[in-house]
Amino acid sequence: xxxxxxxxxxxxxxxxxxxxxxxxxxxxxxxxxTLFNTLTGKTGYVGNWPGKTVERMEGEFxxxxxxxxxxxxxxxxxxxxxxxxxxxxxxxxxxxxxxAIVVLLDAxxxxxxxxxxxxxxxLMGKVIVAINKYDLAQSKGLHINTERLENELGVPxxxxxxxxxxxxxELLDRIVDVAEGRLGREEEFRIEYGPLEHYVNRIENxxxxxxxxxxxxxxxxxxxxxxxxxxxxxxVEEKDSRAAKAIEDxxxxxxxVYKKDPVEIIILYRYKFVNDLLSRVIEKVRxxxxxxxxxxxxxxxxxxxxxxxxxxxxLSMMSFAFIINTGFPLNYAFRSLGYExxxxxxxxxxxxxxxxxxxxxxxxxxxxxxxxxxxxxWLVDLVVEGIIPGVGSVLTFLPxxxxxxxxxxxxxxxxxxSRIAVSFDRLLKKVGLTGKTIFPLTLSLGCNVPGIMGTRIxxxxxxxxSAIVLMPLIICQARLFVLLIMVSALFTGAIMQTFVIxxxxxxxxxxxxxxxxxxxxxxxxxxxxxxxxxxxPSYHLPSFRVIRWISWERSKSFIIKAGTxxxxxxxxxxxxxxxxxxxxxxVEESYGALIAKTVTPALSxxxxxNWIIPFALIFGxxxxxxxxxxxxxxxxxxxxxxxxxxxxxxxxxxxALLVLVMFYSPCLAxxxxxxxxxxxxxxxxxxxxxxxxxxxxxxxxxYWIGRILGYI
Amino acid sequence: MSDDVVPLSTMPENSKCVVEELSxxxxxxxxxxxxxxxxxxxxxxxxxxxxxxxxxxxxxxxAIGRGMAxxxxxxxxx
Numbered sequence: 001x002x003x004x005x006x007x008x009x010x011x012x013x014x015x016x017x018x019x020x021x022x023x024x025x026x027x028x029x030x031x032x033x034t035l036f037n038t039l040t041g042k043t044g045y046v047g048n049w050p051g052k053t054v055e056r057m058e059g060e061f062x063x064x065x066x067x068x069x070x071x072x073x074x075x076x077x078x079x080x081x082x083x084x085x086x087x088x089x090x091x092x093x094x095x096x097x098x099x100a101i102v103v104l105l106d107a108x109x110x111x112x113x114x115x116x117x118x119x120x121x122x123l124m125g126k127v128i129v130a131i132n133k134y135d136l137a138q139s140k141g142l143h144i145n146t147e148r149l150e151n152e153l154g155v156p157x158x159x160x161x162x163x164x165x166x167x168x169x170e171l172l173d174r175i176v177d178v179a180e181g182r183l184g185r186e187e188e189f190r191i192e193y194g195p196l197e198h199y200v201n202r203i204e205n206x207x208x209x210x211x212x213x214x215x216x217x218x219x220x221x222x223x224x225x226x227x228x229x230x231x232x233x234x235x236v237e238e239k240d241s242r243a244a245k246a247i248e249d250x251x252x253x254x255x256x257v258y259k260k261d262p263v264e265i266i267i268l269y270r271y272k273f274v275n276d277l278l279s280r281v282i283e284k285v286r287x288x289x290x291x292x293x294x295x296x297x298x299x300x301x302x303x304x305x306x307x308x309x310x311x312x313x314x315l316s317m318m319s320f321a322f323i324i325n326t327g328f329p330l331n332y333a334f335r336s337l338g339y340e341x342x343x344x345x346x347x348x349x350x351x352x353x354x355x356x357x358x359x360x361x362x363x364x365x366x367x368x369x370x371x372x373x374x375x376x377x378w379l380v381d382l383v384v385e386g387i388i389p390g391v392g393s394v395l396t397f398l399p400x401x402x403x404x405x406x407x408x409x410x411x412x413x414x415x416x417x418s419r420i421a422v423s424f425d426r427l428l429k430k431v432g433l434t435g436k437t438i439f440p441l442t443l444s445l446g447c448n449v450p451g452i453m454g455t456r457i458x459x460x461x462x463x464x465x466s467a468i469v470l471m472p473l474i475i476c477q478a479r480l481f482v483l484l485i486m487v488s489a490l491f492t493g494a495i496m497q498t499f500v501i502x503x504x505x506x507x508x509x510x511x512x513x514x515x516x517x518x519x520x521x522x523x524x525x526x527x528x529x530x531x532x533x534x535x536x537p538s539y540h541l542p543s544f545r546v547i548r549w550i551s552w553e554r555s556k557s558f559i560i561k562a563g564t565x566x567x568x569x570x571x572x573x574x575x576x577x578x579x580x581x582x583x584x585x586x587v588e589e590s591y592g593a594l595i596a597k598t599v600t601p602a603l604s605x606x607x608x609x610n611w612i613i614p615f616a617l618i619f620g621x622x623x624x625x626x627x628x629x630x631x632x633x634x635x636x637x638x639x640x641x642x643x644x645x646x647x648x649x650x651x652x653x654x655x656a657l658l659v660l661v662m663f664y665s666p667c668l669a670x671x672x673x674x675x676x677x678x679x680x681x682x683x684x685x686x687x688x689x690x691x692x693x694x695x696x697x698x699x700x701x702x703y704w705i706g707r708i709l710g711y712i
Numbered sequence: 713m714s715d716d717v718v719p720l721s722t723m724p725e726n727s728k729c730v731v732e733e734l735s736x737x738x739x740x741x742x743x744x745x746x747x748x749x750x751x752x753x754x755x756x757x758x759x760x761x762x763x764x765x766x767x768x769x770x771x772x773x774x775a776i777g778r779g780m781a782x783x784x785x786x787x788x789x790x
Contacts, residue, residue: 108771
């Protein structure tokens with residue numbers, strides 16, 4: 001199972017040549033992203049594993065004139081195929097046979113780290129062990145005899161600090177040594193499993209006899225099967241039912257003799273091995289005192305103060321992101337206090353306003369240049385009203401997504417994230433979700449797109465898919481913008497306006513929670529409420545170098561993916577508005593307007609017969625803020641508030657329409673993201689249908705309940 | 713099971729116990745064992761109020777959903 005190291009031919013990855021392929025593996029919270037970033041610097045980029053929704057980081061470094069291509073495996077607790085991340089990781093090791101694997105250990109969680117290391121060593125011997133955060137552990141009185149450890153394991157061991165960049169030179173040297181075959185193990189590492197050995201050998205022999213799993217170390221597969229690995233067992237059943245039967249008999253025999261599941265015995269033996277090993281290589285341990293920051297736990301993990309403080313943290317983070325992006329709610333606060341000048345200053349200097357200003361300047365400049373060169377009218381219109389706003393709408397997404405990515409990375413890196421998940425667990429459990437769902441939910445308040453992507457942290461499929469399908473019910477910032485304009489135009493009085501805004505958010509969260517309970521149970525057939533199991537890592541000061549890098553890379557990969565589609569659709573929208581059956585260039589006679597007019601009767605149920613509203617609803621699907629833009633275009637007014645006010649709706653109609661606009665469908669970007677995350681067209685359409693049904697039902701109910709109660 | 717074996721969820725805060733048996737679903741049980749909560753391991757209950765239980769096992773802190781904690785059986789140690 002050893003790759004040929006004399007192979008000097010250059011390998012390829014996406015057209016790039018490299019000398020050695022290196023994998024980076026670690027458990028969560030070990031500091032792997034920091035090490036990856038330190039090693040690869042600016043060459044690192046974030047993508048996806050082919051055909052999977054698992055994030056994949058790749059990069060390169062050069063050492064002693066050799067190019068090393070680094071693949072960062074996802075942070076996983078083990079190499080069993082319980083999660084997609086684990087499956088992806090082990091298949092990579094087996095299929096791609098990297099020249100070396102760097103296993104990063106967390107010096108602050110040594111036992112768990114070693115457990116993981118052993119699993120990698122059992123699969124492949126070409127390993128370099130890097131013990132991260134060794135300086136922190138040392139300050140707590142821990143000393144590891146790395147030389148002895150090297151002898152026991154047969155692979156190089158280096159103490160490093162990825163953050164402080166210590167020990168890295170030696171790490172690089174050892175990577176070269178292992179990749180070129182001077183160091184490291186030729187064979188996989190072998191742990192004795194006591195009474196199970198005899199059974200392991202029997203299964204191994206069955207596999208060899210039936211020529212199963214030739215690309216894997218057979219002993220490793222035998223152990224995996226004993227550990228209840230469904231993936232391998234299914235393979236055996238499909239390929240050879242006699243072999244499957246023989247293996248099942250062996251497992252039954254173990255269960256009968258030892259009154260235990262073999263997985264329990266295996267994990268027990270592996271941990272026993274770890275304990276013995278550590279007792280030989282750790283030279284002194286002095287119990288350290290709790291750091292002051294750990295006292296934060298008594299507030300954050302308290303069942304009463306925890307949810308309050310957690311809400312405050314998330315709320316202030318989101319307000320911060322909102323204020324930078326649009327000025328809301330700071331502008332409202334200043335305006336209500338009478339400081340109109342400050343409110344305007346905040347609005348004008350918000351990122352979205354600056355970006356839209358830049359784009360209107362570019363558009364005007366292009367128009368003036370084009371006119372002087374006698375460019376045809378339709379072409380100028382296509383660029384000025386189709387392409388430039390299209391690119392603009394993609395780019396206005398970027399700052400918010402970047403800021404939200406930064407804030408989330410800080411939460412994750414500091415150790416706060418898992419504490420917040422714990423404090424929301426009690427509430428979210430009631431609707432079939434675990435506390436971790438609070439993160440995608442919070443992200444969605446900014447934009448549904450990162451929210452939908454953020455569901456990756458959820459453990460079970462039912463939980464994740466249900467959250468994805470219903471995520472569009474959460475009011476994002478684009479809809480907040482629509483909400484604010486409609487409320488200013490259609491309702492009077494500060495109290496009434498505040499009431500309407502608050503009620504929409506309450507309806508949004510309520511709908512999400514109720515329908516989650518229904519959908520997890522009825523659609524995804526969730527048998528039992530998922531249980532939270534999450535590690536609470538010790539608090540850390542986040543590394544801003546790493547956070548800046550990862551947030552930027554994640555934002556970039558979003559813009560490339562979603563941007564192209566949003567861009568395409570904005571050109572289609574422009575064409576629908578520009579062209580029509582008649583030659584007169586009147587919006588009311590464009591194809592877009594004609595389509596809207598055919599669906600207008602559907603809105604008669606809330607007594608609306610103005611074609612502009614379905615017109616705006618149809619185009620608002622591309623991006624929710626286009627709802628307002630469309631009304632502006634169709635009414636011919638200049639100010640958005642005037643345009644909406646000119647629709648002459650009753651207060652009850654206004655409210656019903658508002659409910660409809662807020663919930664009727666995920667926008668195009670969310671739609672695309674739902675598809676790319678679920679890889680299921682069925683689920684994506686299901687999400688749209690659910691939103692449409694919820695939106696219309698809620699709107700109609702509000703209207704008719706209001707009518708019955710005597711409102712107009 | 714003898715009398716002093718109780719569900720983890722019933723253990724008072726700041727008490728210590730030894731894992732006897734995990735009997736939740738296969739996936740969750742395995743996850744916990746892989747994080748070091750194998751039978752025979754000493755566990756310190758850090759927090760046990762409403763919501764998830766917080767324990768310290770092998771030098772790391774883990775939050776475990778309450779429903780799951782009902783299915784983890786432990787033996788008290790004085």
